[in-house]
Amino acid sequence: MVDQVGQVAVVTGGAQGIGRRVAERLAERRYSVAIIDLRMPDEALRSVRCHGVDGLGYAGNIAEEPTVEQFTNAVLARWGRVDVLVNNAGISLIVSGESTSIEDYRRVLEVNLVAPFLLAKSFGQKMLAAKSGSIINIASIAGLLGIADRAAYNASKHGLIGLTRTLAAEWGGRGVRVNAVCPGWVKSEMDLTDQAAGSYRDADIIDRVPMGRFATTDDIAAAVSFLADERQSGFVNGHALIVDGGWTADGSWESLRLRHR
Numbered sequence: 001m002v003d004q005v006g007q008v009a010v011v012t013g014g015a016q017g018i019g020r021r022v023a024e025r026l027a028e029r030r031y032s033v034a035i036i037d038l039r040m041p042d043e044a045l046r047s048v049r050c051h052g053v054d055g056l057g058y059a060g061n062i063a064e065e066p067t068v069e070q071f072t073n074a075v076l077a078r079w080g081r082v083d084v085l086v087n088n089a090g091i092s093l094i095v096s097g098e099s100t101s102i103e104d105y106r107r108v109l110e111v112n113l114v115a116p117f118l119l120a121k122s123f124g125q126k127m128l129a130a131k132s133g134s135i136i137n138i139a140s141i142a143g144l145l146g147i148a149d150r151a152a153y154n155a156s157k158h159g160l161i162g163l164t165r166t167l168a169a170e171w172g173g174r175g176v177r178v179n180a181v182c183p184g185w186v187k188s189e190m191d192l193t194d195q196a197a198g199s200y201r202d203a204d205i206i207d208r209v210p211m212g213r214f215a216t217t218d219d220i221a222a223a224v225s226f227l228a229d230e231r232q233s234g235f236v237n238g239h240a241l242i243v244d245g246g247w248t249a250d251g252s253w254e255s256l257r258l259r260h261r
Contacts, residue, residue, distance in 0.1 A: 003030035008079045009228065010034045010123060012062055012115070013089025015041035017188040018138065021217035022086055022224050027051040029225060031084065034075045036060060054078075062089055063110040065118055072122040081130065084228045085123045087116035088138040090156075092190060094199045097151040105152045112156035117163060124167070124176060131175035136227045137164050138220070139180040141244050149199070157182075161240050168238030177237040179227045184244025187214040207254060210246035212261060219243055 009026045013019040014035035020043075023033050027048040034056040035041045035048070041057045048055040056078050060067035075082055090112045093104055120135050127133025142150060143157030161180050168178040185191060185205045191214070195201070206212055223243050227233050242248055250257060 004083070004229070005030045006032075007083040008032045008034065008075070008081055009084035009086065010036070010075060010082055010119075011086045011088055012036050012119065014044050015039055016044070017190060018183070018186060018217050018220050019086070019088040020044040020047070021221040022088060023048055024051075025218070025221035025225050026084070026086075026228065027053050027055070029229075031228075032056075032079060034058065034071075034078070036062060036071050037089070062115040062119060068115075068118045068122050072119075072126075075123075076126065082123050082126050083133055085119060085127075085133070085135045086138065086224055086228075087119055087136070087160075089115065090138065092150070092194060093152045094149050094194055094197060096149050100151050105155075108152035109156050109159070112153070113159045113163070116160060120163075120167060120178070124171065127176045128171060128174050132230075133176040134228050134230065134233075135167065135176065135178045136224050137161075137178070137180045138224075139164070139182045139240060141182050141184050141242065141248050143180075143182060144240070144242070144248060164240065165238045172237040177227075177230075177233070179233075179236060179238065180240045181220060181223045181227065182240050182242045182244065183215055183220050184209065184242075184247045185214050186217060186220060188217055207258060208247060209244070210250045210257065213245065215243060215245060 009031040011023045014023045015037035032054040033048045036058040040059040045055045045057040093108050139160045140157040142154045143161045164180040
């Protein structure tokens with residue numbers, strides 16, 4: 001696998017979890033990496049720089065257009081280019097549809113769907129001018145299926161896959177590929193927070209996944225790394241890559257599924 005020396009990747013929500021591991025994985029591939037999160041991603045930035053590449057940290061709310069503009073300017077002032085954008089930042093909301101407030105519904109859409117559009121539009125302009133680039137949106141299997149008690153989250157991820165396909169159709173012929181990664185349940189900080197509220201147990205996930213485990217952040221980062229690299233995935237555009245251990249492929253009932261373990 002050839003290193004990406006001289007190339008620049010941007011990762012949102014990179015202070016922890018999937019975003020941090022994605023940033024580290026890209027740094028291992030020798031990308032320079034810019035990370036933005038609500039808080040300054042100091043630990044992730046140190047980890048990135050351990051691989052001998054340049055890193056830029058930024059704190060701000062990506063659902064606000066001025067923040068996106070300032071962050072884009074900071075990245076371009078630092079390196080003058082952007083090759084990969086990973087729209088990873090997202091928030092969950094586990095509550096029944098009838099109990100979801102319009103304020104919470106809008107908040108989830110702002111972070112999970114509006115912000116990726118703002119970032120794709122901002123950084124995409126530079127990619128389109130260069131006739132080269134890869135945008136990877138971290139969606140979810142919740143963007144492919146209905147999962148109870150997640151009306152806002154599911155809607156945002158369905159929308160993100162739609163945005164992915166639309167931009168892929170518009171920009172693919174101009175050298176910019178746009179794809180999505182759809183994780184199943186990942187053992188991460190977000191999962192720990194959701195479980196602490198009592199919404200599900202490890203066994204609820206493990207027994208449902210044919211491979212019998214949660215995804216790891218490295219599973220997702222490996223998929224992102226593949227889609228980022230034009231030499232590996234140069235004709236992959238508008239694709240929603242499912243990384244769920246077979247969750248969406250398996251229509252078995254629980255006893256039948258477990259019988260085949």
